[in-house]
Amino acid sequence: MSSGISQLLEQIHEFSRRCLFRVISVGPLPIHLAFIMDGNRRYAKKRGLEDGSGHKVGFSALMSMLQYCYELGIKYVTIYAFSIDNFRRKPEEVKSLMNLMLEKIKSLLDKESIVHEYGIRVHFIGNFALLSDQVRAAAEEVMEATAKNSRVLLLVCVAYNSTDEIVQAVKKSCTNKLVEHSEGRDRDIERIQLVNIEETMQMRVAPGPDILIRSSGETRRSNFLLWQTGSSQLFSPDALWSEIGLRHLVWTILNFQRSHSYLEKKKKKPL
Amino acid sequence: MLSLRVPSTSFDFPRFHAGDLERRWKLGRDSFLSFSHRRGFGLGVSSAKSETAPFTAAEEEALPEGLQPELMPKHVAVIMDGNGRWAKNKGLQPWDGHRAGVEALREIVELCGKWGIQVLTVFAFSTDNWIRPKIEIDFLLNLFERTLKSELETLAKNNVRISIIGDSSKLPKSLLKVINEVEEVTKNNTRLQLIVAVGYSGKYDVLQACRGIAQRVKDGEIEVEEIDERLIEQELETNCTEFPNPDLLIRTSGELRVSNFLLWQLAYTELFFAQELWPDFGRSGFIEALMSFQQRQRRFGGRKS
Numbered sequence: 001m002s003s004g005i006s007q008l009l010e011q012i013h014e015f016s017r018r019c020l021f022r023v024i025s026v027g028p029l030p031i032h033l034a035f036i037m038d039g040n041r042r043y044a045k046k047r048g049l050e051d052g053s054g055h056k057v058g059f060s061a062l063m064s065m066l067q068y069c070y071e072l073g074i075k076y077v078t079i080y081a082f083s084i085d086n087f088r089r090k091p092e093e094v095k096s097l098m099n100l101m102l103e104k105i106k107s108l109l110d111k112e113s114i115v116h117e118y119g120i121r122v123h124f125i126g127n128f129a130l131l132s133d134q135v136r137a138a139a140e141e142v143m144e145a146t147a148k149n150s151r152v153l154l155l156v157c158v159a160y161n162s163t164d165e166i167v168q169a170v171k172k173s174c175t176n177k178l179v180e181h182s183e184g185r186d187r188d189i190e191r192i193q194l195v196n197i198e199e200t201m202q203m204r205v206a207p208g209p210d211i212l213i214r215s216s217g218e219t220r221r222s223n224f225l226l227w228q229t230g231s232s233q234l235f236s237p238d239a240l241w242s243e244i245g246l247r248h249l250v251w252t253i254l255n256f257q258r259s260h261s262y263l264e265k266k267k268k269k270p271l
Numbered sequence: 272m273l274s275l276r277v278p279s280t281s282f283d284f285p286r287f288h289a290g291d292l293e294r295r296w297k298l299g300r301d302s303f304l305s306f307s308h309r310r311g312f313g314l315g316v317s318s319a320k321s322e323t324a325p326f327t328a329a330e331e332e333a334l335p336e337g338l339q340p341e342l343m344p345k346h347v348a349v350i351m352d353g354n355g356r357w358a359k360n361k362g363l364q365p366w367d368g369h370r371a372g373v374e375a376l377r378e379i380v381e382l383c384g385k386w387g388i389q390v391l392t393v394f395a396f397s398t399d400n401w402i403r404p405k406i407e408i409d410f411l412l413n414l415f416e417r418t419l420k421s422e423l424e425t426l427a428k429n430n431v432r433i434s435i436i437g438d439s440s441k442l443p444k445s446l447l448k449v450i451n452e453v454e455e456v457t458k459n460n461t462r463l464q465l466i467v468a469v470g471y472s473g474k475y476d477v478l479q480a481c482r483g484i485a486q487r488v489k490d491g492e493i494e495v496e497e498i499d500e501r502l503i504e505q506e507l508e509t510n511c512t513e514f515p516n517p518d519l520l521i522r523t524s525g526e527l528r529v530s531n532f533l534l535w536q537l538a539y540t541e542l543f544f545a546q547e548l549w550p551d552f553g554r555s556g557f558i559e560a561l562m563s564f565q566q567r568q569r570r571f572g573g574r575k576s
Binding site: 036042085094117161162163164166167170171173174175177181191192193197218220222223225227229230231233234235253259 | 373471473474477478480482483485488489496498499500503526527528529530531534535537538539540541542543544567568569571576
């Protein structure tokens with residue numbers, strides 16, 4: 001009896017959510033949202049859960065958020081799953097995070113996973129050389145399995161940080177220029193252009209995020225997408241990642257729509 | 272409910288009054304005020320030899336209550352946004368807003384010097400701003416040139432070092448000449464380093480660093496495999512200072528973005544977004560930003576156990 005009621009409630013909830021999304025979609029929607037999922041450990045401590053379980057709850061919160069984003073029609077979502085700086089944490093915590101990541105990456109291949117439900121193409125972005133063979137192999141398997149999907153993209157930044165991404169891009173640009181130079185195609189290898197760097201960046205598969213959301217109230221980017229978020233709106237709700245829900249997403253988008261109309265006006269008028 | 276991380280103004284400090292400013296302009300609209308405007312009468316007489324009791328904070332001032340000296344940021348960066356809107360709200364011309372902006376900047380420079388902040392970087396003119404109307408651009412660059420000339424002596428006397436970063440290729444020759452002179456005259460000053468970003472953007476900075484590195488590769492000085500973060504940092508234009516990465520970035524006027532200012536250097540910078548327009552952002556706004564900064568926990572990706 002109670003499962004019938006909870007199912008009904010769920011359906012009502014879903015229906016009202018879709019109505020809400022229809023209303024919001026009347027205004028401009030962001031094309032690309034990026035998330036820094038901060039606050040999992042604090043959440044576990046707050047709820048008296050054991051260490052490490054905060055990340056598991058965080059993963060469920062992520063799945064809900066992805067569902068809302070894709071239902072709303074947002075095409076690109078990028079998440080900061082694991083930073084290169086996080087390797088400096090205690091080895092036990094790093095190991096437990098890597099194990100959780102391996103488990104969850106593999107679960108994306110399941111038939112019931114969100115990937116199949118929404119036709120998500122998954123990209124992993126980061127310095128793969130820093131990952132264990134297993135994690136790297138699982139990531140590559142998911143990328144290959146979802147390569148044909150094209151409706152929406154999920155970019156997972158793991159063993160990533162922005163300065164590393166830029167270093168790799170600079171190296172590649174220099175190498176490319178050297179090759180061009182040796183083939184006689186370009187005498188001035190030092191005249192690298194912006195486009196040369198951008199076409200070698202890992203994040204070139206998506207346009208710059210319209211909005212970057214960092215949970216837990218910290219207002220900094222922690223070496224995430226520095227190159228791509230020059231014009232992004234930055235929001236830092238106080239809620240910890242697992243407490244972030246639909247209302248935060250809606251509020252963020254409404255604010256985006258408000259400032260979007262101001263920006264469009266500003267662009268048209270020569271101040 | 273989602274908070275936009277824009278703190279309410281709950282402090283009761285006496286604010287810099289925009290009303291005072293208006294009065295002074297009406298007395299001398301086309302002149303530049305000296306630093307002494309708050310001590311004397313600052314009747315708007317500009318003089319390269321402005322005597323006066325400037326910035327007598329040759330000594331440091333005690334920090335306001337609530338701010339701890341050991342938690343002060345070494346490097347503060349500012350996006351001085353809102354001059355145009357400020358002028359519009361008052362029914363004035365855009366250039367009046369920019370002049371008021373210079374006034375507000377003076378105050379912040381003074382406070383940085385008094386409170387032991389080592390580096391202050393300000394975003395004066397972005398590569399994106401080149402699309403503004405020519406008349407505004409000409410005014411801005413002219414204002415910058417005149418301000419540099421008129422303030423040089425005061426800044427030199429107060430041990431302030433000036434550095435200019437950005438793409439200088441589009442700047443008028445007369446401005447470039449003044450910039451070179453100002454940088455040369457103040458290069459040994461140690462109290463505060465004021466870095467002014469003109470014709471600058473974060474991507475431009477990384478690009479020119481990349482070109483510098485490519486040149487070194489071409490010359491056989493380094494191999495491509497040796498390129499790392501440290502090498503790029505050495506080539507960025509902020510290599511003119513010992514503390515290239517801001518601890519705190521303040522943006523006024525309520526916009527929640529960094530607008531391509533300092534890309535690489537902002538990796539771990541604490542961001543503070545103030546609602547006030549730049550000409551209204553004074554001592555109390557600055558204190559609020561510093562208080563917020565001091566309350567933050569900076570972990571740099573690690574853990575505070």
